[in-house]
Structures are given as C-alpha cells and as structure tokens.
Amino acid sequence: MNWRNRYLYTLALALALLHTPSAQGENVRLHGALVAEPCVIALGGENVTLDFGTVIDKYLYTNQRTHGQPFDIRLTECDVSLGKTVKVTFSGIENPHLTGLLAIDGASQASGIAIGMETPAGQKLPLNKPGQGVRLINGNNTLTVQAYVQGEPDAIANTAIERGPFSAIATFNLEYE
Numbered sequence: 001m002n003w004r005n006r007y008l009y010t011l012a013l014a015l016a017l018l019h020t021p022s023a024q025g026e027n028v029r030l031h032g033a034l035v036a037e038p039c040v041i042a043l044g045g046e047n048v049t050l051d052f053g054t055v056i057d058k059y060l061y062t063n064q065r066t067h068g069q070p071f072d073i074r075l076t077e078c079d080v081s082l083g084k085t086v087k088v089t090f091s092g093i094e095n096p097h098l099t100g101l102l103a104i105d106g107a108s109q110a111s112g113i114a115i116g117m118e119t120p121a122g123q124k125l126p127l128n129k130p131g132q133g134v135r136l137i138n139g140n141n142t143l144t145v146q147a148y149v150q151g152e153p154d155a156i157a158n159t160a161i162e163r164g165p166f167s168a169i170a171t172f173n174l175e176y177e
Contacts, residue, residue, distance in 0.1 A: 038083030038136065038176045042074035048172075050147055057161045060113070060151040068118055068146025073172065075141040083176030085133035088143060090117050092127055092170035097152040100126030102168045109164025112155025116148050117170075130175060 050071050059066065073088065095103040095114035102115040117125040125131045125145065134143060155161045 036079075036082050038080065039075035039078040039086070039141065039174075041174075042076050042140075045072075045074045048073070052147075052149055055113075055149050057163055060149070060161060061156055061159060064156060065116065065150035066148045068120075068122075068148045070120065070144050070146050073143040073145065073174075075136075075143065075174075076139075078136050078138055078141050080136050080138050083136065085135055085177045086141075086143070087130040087133050087175045087177070088125070088145070089130045089173045089175065090125060090127055090170045091173065092168065094127050095152070097154060098150060100124065100129070101150060102127050102170050104166045104168045108166035108168075110162055110166035112152050112161035113149050113166065114152065115168045115170075116150050118146050118148065120144050120146060127170070133177060136176075 048071050050069055052066070052069060055066055075086070090102070093103045095101045098114040098116075100116070102117075104110065104113060104115065117127070119125065119131070123132070134141075151161055
C-alpha cells in the first residue's frame with residue numbers, strides 16, 4: 001500500500017469512527033408538576049410601575065419618609081377551594097443601611113434613600129419576607145400595597161441625601177395556603 005492509499009484509508013477509518021451511532025439508552029429525563037393556582041394575576045398586572053414624582057429632600061430631613069403611594073395587585077378567577085389565603089413577598093436587593101427596605105438601583109443619581117413597602121394600615125412589609133396572609137374570596141380580589149421613600153439614618157443626620165432621579169426593582173411572589 002502506497003503512502004497516498006494509507007492516508008486515505010486512515011482518513012476513512014477516522015471518519016467512520018466519528019460517525020458511530022450514539023447509545024440508545026435514556027439520557028434525558030424531564031420532570032415537573034402540574035398544579036392549580038387559586039387565583040390568576042389580572043391581565044397586565046404582572047408588572048407594576050409606580051412613579052413617586054418629585055420628592056423634596058427637606059421633607060425627608062424633617063419626616064424621614066414620604067407618605068405611602070398605593071398600588072394594587074389584582075387577582076381574578078379566585079377559587080377558595082384551592083387556597084383560602086395569600087401571602088405576598090417582595091424580593092430584591094436590600095438597602096444595607098435600612099433593613100427590610102429596597103435599595104435603589106446603582107445607576108440612580110440620587111443616594112441616601114431606600115424604598116419601603118407597607119399595608120394601607122401602615123404595617124411594614126419587609127423585603128424578602130412573606131407578609132401576613134390575606135383572606136381570599138371567590139372571584140376577584142385586590143391586594144393594595146403602599147410604597148414609600150425613606151432616608152437613610154446617616155444621610156439624614158449628615159444632611160447627605162443626594163438629589164437626582166432614582167429607580168428600584170422588586171419582584172412580588174404570591175404564596176397561597
């Protein structure tokens with residue numbers, strides 16, 4: 001066998017080995033659970049945008065925080081046979097100076113502030129912890145939450161709140177019982 005034939009034979013053998021059929025055993029297993037949720041988030045209600053408008057720094061120096069701005073989480077098609085209560089958990093990056101409050105985005109020009117959540121009755125809803133259960137009724141339900149801006153204690157004490165636009169992002173999770 002000459003050099004060229006050996007080369008072609010070796011190349012053909014290598015290509016044949018590369019093209020061996022794969023094993024026919026099970027190598028992908030998929031699992032999941034199909035469940036029924038007691039309620040459906042109303043169409044368009046998965047994303048909430050709340051505009052605090054203009055917050056005056058002097059107001060924060062005097063009062064430490066703004067009044068709560070309400071927003072709603074609307075639930076439809078609720079079936080209390082599947083769950084009688086719902087707990088809301090807001091998750092996000094916590095402000096290191098105000099435990100339980102949401103840190104503003106690092107791209108914000110403002111600083112020395114955080115965003116808090118509370119019920120309309122003023123009960124705090126700490127970040128990353130479930131709130132108290134709210135009793136559901138069949139049909140439509142509305143969960144009203146208030147958000148507020150609060151100054152960090154050191155920023156207030158040192159009159160060091162930086163002015164400018166700010167934003168923050170939180171995610172809400174609903175837990176039914």
